[in-house]
Amino acid sequence: MDLTTFWFITIAVLWVGYLVLEGFDFGVGMLMAVLAKNDKERRVLLNTIGPVWDGNEVWLLVAGGATFAAFPEWYATLFSGFYLPLFLILLALIVRIIGIEFRSKRDEPSWRMRCDAAIVFGSVVPALLWGVALANIVRGVPIDADHEYVGGFFNLLNPYGLLGGLVTLSVFLVHGAFFVGLKTVGEIRERAIALGLKVGVVAGALAVAFVVWTGFDQGSLAVWILGALTVSAFLVGMASAVAGRDGRAFAGTAVAIALLVATLFTGLFPDVMPSSLDAAWSLTTTNAASTPYTLKIMTWVAVVFTPIVIGYQSWSYWVFRRRIGVHHIPV
Amino acid sequence: MDVLDLARWQFGITTVYHFFFVPLTIGLSVLVAVMQTKWHRSGDERWLRLTKFFGKLFLINFAMGIATGIVQEFQFGMNWSDYSRFVGDIFGAPLAIEGLLAFFLESTFLGLWIFGWNRLKPGLHLACIWIAAAGTVFSAYFILAANSFMQNPVGYTMNAEKGRAELTDFGAVLTNKVLLATFPHQIIGCFMVAGAFVAGIALWNMMRHPDRDADAFRPAFRMGAIVLLVSGVGTMITGDFQGKVMTEVQPMKMAAAEALYEDAKPAPFSVLTIGTLDGSEEVFKIEVPKLLSFLGTGTFDGEVRGIDSLQAEYEQKYGPGDYKPNIPVTYWTFRAMMTTGVLAMLAGAAMLWATRRNQIPRSKWMLRTAIVLPLLPMVANSFGWIFTEMGRQPWVVFGLMPTSAGVSPSTSVAEVATSLIGFTLLYGVLAIIEVKLLLRYVQKGLPDLEPPTDPDDADAPLAYAY
Numbered sequence: 001m002d003l004t005t006f007w008f009i010t011i012a013v014l015w016v017g018y019l020v021l022e023g024f025d026f027g028v029g030m031l032m033a034v035l036a037k038n039d040k041e042r043r044v045l046l047n048t049i050g051p052v053w054d055g056n057e058v059w060l061l062v063a064g065g066a067t068f069a070a071f072p073e074w075y076a077t078l079f080s081g082f083y084l085p086l087f088l089i090l091l092a093l094i095v096r097i098i099g100i101e102f103r104s105k106r107d108e109p110s111w112r113m114r115c116d117a118a119i120v121f122g123s124v125v126p127a128l129l130w131g132v133a134l135a136n137i138v139r140g141v142p143i144d145a146d147h148e149y150v151g152g153f154f155n156l157l158n159p160y161g162l163l164g165g166l167v168t169l170s171v172f173l174v175h176g177a178f179f180v181g182l183k184t185v186g187e188i189r190e191r192a193i194a195l196g197l198k199v200g201v202v203a204g205a206l207a208v209a210f211v212v213w214t215g216f217d218q219g220s221l222a223v224w225i226l227g228a229l230t231v232s233a234f235l236v237g238m239a240s241a242v243a244g245r246d247g248r249a250f251a252g253t254a255v256a257i258a259l260l261v262a263t264l265f266t267g268l269f270p271d272v273m274p275s276s277l278d279a280a281w282s283l284t285t286t287n288a289a290s291t292p293y294t295l296k297i298m299t300w301v302a303v304v305f306t307p308i309v310i311g312y313q314s315w316s317y318w319v320f321r322r323r324i325g326v327h328h329i330p331v
Numbered sequence: 332m333d334v335l336d337l338a339r340w341q342f343g344i345t346t347v348y349h350f351f352f353v354p355l356t357i358g359l360s361v362l363v364a365v366m367q368t369k370w371h372r373s374g375d376e377r378w379l380r381l382t383k384f385f386g387k388l389f390l391i392n393f394a395m396g397i398a399t400g401i402v403q404e405f406q407f408g409m410n411w412s413d414y415s416r417f418v419g420d421i422f423g424a425p426l427a428i429e430g431l432l433a434f435f436l437e438s439t440f441l442g443l444w445i446f447g448w449n450r451l452k453p454g455l456h457l458a459c460i461w462i463a464a465a466g467t468v469f470s471a472y473f474i475l476a477a478n479s480f481m482q483n484p485v486g487y488t489m490n491a492e493k494g495r496a497e498l499t500d501f502g503a504v505l506t507n508k509v510l511l512a513t514f515p516h517q518i519i520g521c522f523m524v525a526g527a528f529v530a531g532i533a534l535w536n537m538m539r540h541p542d543r544d545a546d547a548f549r550p551a552f553r554m555g556a557i558v559l560l561v562s563g564v565g566t567m568i569t570g571d572f573q574g575k576v577m578t579e580v581q582p583m584k585m586a587a588a589e590a591l592y593e594d595a596k597p598a599p600f601s602v603l604t605i606g607t608l609d610g611s612e613e614v615f616k617i618e619v620p621k622l623l624s625f626l627g628t629g630t631f632d633g634e635v636r637g638i639d640s641l642q643a644e645y646e647q648k649y650g651p652g653d654y655k656p657n658i659p660v661t662y663w664t665f666r667a668m669m670t671t672g673v674l675a676m677l678a679g680a681a682m683l684w685a686t687r688r689n690q691i692p693r694s695k696w697m698l699r700t701a702i703v704l705p706l707l708p709m710v711a712n713s714f715g716w717i718f719t720e721m722g723r724q725p726w727v728v729f730g731l732m733p734t735s736a737g738v739s740p741s742t743s744v745a746e747v748a749t750s751l752i753g754f755t756l757l758y759g760v761l762a763i764i765e766v767k768l769l770l771r772y773v774q775k776g777l778p779d780l781e782p783p784t785d786p787d788d789a790d791a792p793l794a795y796a797y
Contacts, residue, residue, distance in 0.1 A: 071419075080412035083409055087750040090405060098398055301427075
């Protein structure tokens, strides 16, 4: 395997890591609006992701940095081309961080309500727009001979892109609900799972439609197989939630998100950003890549440090593995 | 305004704003770690309360730092896509490594520190804040490596066919002489910020509430003031070294810093000029003879090149064009950096004097100084960066790529204007929220200690939790 392929896979893995991990904390953020009944329950929800959400977000920064380093052309075309959606995502992420971090720094109900609104907004917008962006990348967008995106904003809001956005939005909500089911006890746990199952029916239907559409679009057997596995994993997660197996339910949605991302990247390869105007103008793993020397250095750094990062991140999940009770959360 | 102007304003605003939080995060993470270590070693509960007090202020600041930092990573692709294509082979690597090595450490171990007070063994819990602090320093190193390449490109070759710079020697990028000069200057500058922050807040609390925890704030104040003074001397020494490297690799920046138009041997140091700074006769100026020669070259008779001869040389080398940065901006930011830095040190020294032998000063002036003190090194840091970045103009990568060539060709004025206005408004609101929160927690004073909880209780309250 040459290094450009290795880095294509690495970036796919980083997106898998990002969307699986931040997927559930986006889900928990959205649940603040629909699941929690009072301030105490909102605090419980927030504390389920408390020690880990910031580390989850770093996966995005590393994915962005790795794209810059390994495929500068891709990085340049993508982020200058998808300008407004990215701006909205950044705005949402900023607002969300401030909402989470500053919420309990003041006691006034009006302050907390505003922070809650910030967290919900900051979770919904990226959950939707990342799906729109990924779907559009795979579908292909107008890129000219100079590798410049010439499509404008509304070109991204096509049916396939929007469907992709709704899939990530709804699946993340289910993923977050199953995470809350895994991390809490008592009534709030039961309500989370019940809500997750209800939304899960819609999310499952959307996911099937999106996977089938992607399969016909890309027309490769691997995409069909991975798409089928995505849907199966999601169904296993749903069935486990019904059976009261919290860990397996969460693992099911996690694997489904991972497979969904894998489906999309498999459809994409060997392009990294296909041009809908002329296939010759597409960005590929080779014409968008850095030099072999840079890739070699990056490979060494990744091979040495990624296991360490995964090690201590896993340890932090282990430290905070216990479920959170509601009795002592101060009002 | 065109896309270039808007993109430059956006970069300036978002970067300077983000940078208000960075030095405090780096310096304060270490000082909080030191406080917790003192508690861990001595069992003196004053240090535990101080750790929690300054830890909370640190976290408020850290949240702002990460919130505004995300924009930085994507801005290169959004507004400066041609720059990204040109240097991605070199510039992307330190950015990616920063994320992998530094951000993961900071975020994971800070999460463990915040939520781990009752869950981790004390030694392990203490290690978490030290590891997070180390992460912030790694972060500074890699980001400065990327920036130093822009000031002084090394370890690359030009690929004419692809129209980009390509990496040939990563070791050279990581040992760039500009990096080796900037990194210590910047890190020590971070400690000036944190020292002034701790000293100012501790003294304010002692003066306003002498009956409340003055005996706990006193050691914190002394620690902050001493860190400020020692690192103040350190920034001068490292700044002097950096000035010599700058004179060597970016002579135009040094000439612009002094508004020195003609070559001079020996060159005087301009303390203050009132006039136009355009090379015509100054109205009024104060100079120290030969000092600039020493600062720039290390000898009192060394030659320092002037703006006019450098401009002529660059025109020959790079073709017709204006190779001068904005002289008034570079001249005044250079002075503002040094002045505010020195003022911070003088204020710190005055405070140490006023608090000798367990005294608590009473003058209104001292109270005002305590309030202003935390801002001085912070402002000095910002002026330093405005100087170093504006002094590089008109280049985005010195000698290789003009800033105007780096801007995204496909983005529209409307897009850049939207994001510029959006970020500026949001940052304005956040500034108000942040300042109000900090003031609120400063005024609250030291937190009371809660009784230790049973770590095996699932319903145990989470210390520091949301």
